[in-house]
Amino acid sequence: MYHYRIKKHGKVASLQVETAGEVPLENALLPAVNGAVIGVALNDKTLYNSLEKQFNQKPHVSPPKTPVLHIKTDNTHIGYGDTIRIPTTMGAVFAGPSLGIVMGKKACRVTQENAHDYIQGYTIVNEVSLAETSFYRPAVKAKCRDTFCPIGPWVIDASDVDNAQDLKISTYINDELCHETNTDQMVHSIEKIVAYISSFITLEVGDMIIAGTPLRTESLEIKAGDVVAVEIEKIGRLVNSVAAE
Template structure:
């Protein structure tokens, strides 16, 4: 992680689940069944704890006996405090954008906090650099690609997000203040895949570069 990104993106890591249309559509039958009866009407929020922070070229450990899934996501770094901001003004609170690989064990339910699935050491890779907001005129027109050992396995576009970056900032700042340095992980699209020890995992986002991580087995990292 570059020094500028490290210094700027030093706040809380807020993740947003179910923020791609395709993923939400895949789960509609589950959400419409008891006990929930309907899909979520507000952003499904989770937090990646500080121990999850990882870097470009960092190693990610697959826990023994578990499945490990990468999660390509656009990262939004808050540049100035945002409290009850309007959607039209929200992007003025953004310092810049970066690539995030939000690693997770498979999730059983979006209605329960998935701490054990999402908060393992090294499960949030960020980088390689911070791209200023002025260099990303439209954050809703970015292509995300996930490559495993050089092979393209997942591709989507931020145009398919349920909530835009601006809408996310507006809705979240309705009930909590976002501080400078906070990072919004704006969602992983449908089509998560498993990775194995020895794999190289790359995430590319239009204009933001490439974030690379290497998967190792638990016993190898001890």
């Protein structure tokens, strides 16, 4: 089952359909969710391992033991087909392909064992960011700029995804494959993420967790004029153009 948020005649509506083809994607310009969006940093094994030396230096001394969180504020949220607007005077800007975990029930202090019961389904996220200098304290200025969080084009029911912890994620820039990863590269599992966040934040229906982005190398750099697509196995494809602010 696919869940859409579409805008028609100036009004926002939600649709549920059995197949993606029943609703034209050009109608899916709104983000697929409308709740709070919480991101998990340092949740990719390659990224985590690349910072191991820094973790053991001052002021940190040791690697983080629990998920490191950040937010993507409402102004960042856009949908399929909308335009990512990037600054041209602040250095490189990177795509951030990730699985989006969408809550279907109010979750407060849930356990890892029952965390999956609170998940409605999954969507695709492009967690766009400027280059970061601190992963322990992700910079709001780098992550929370307008249009820096495309989400969509829909939410697919969790029951339709056999194993969300083993999904291939592919990123294309101008139709060229530039990056591949898999959700099996998460440092912290989906269940652990939901349990940890809900231990001190009550997650509401429609809230979304960004499961984690890979190491941002030059292959993920985006520029004005590009078209970037993030594709996740069994979920779909999120496409957005890129333009200067």
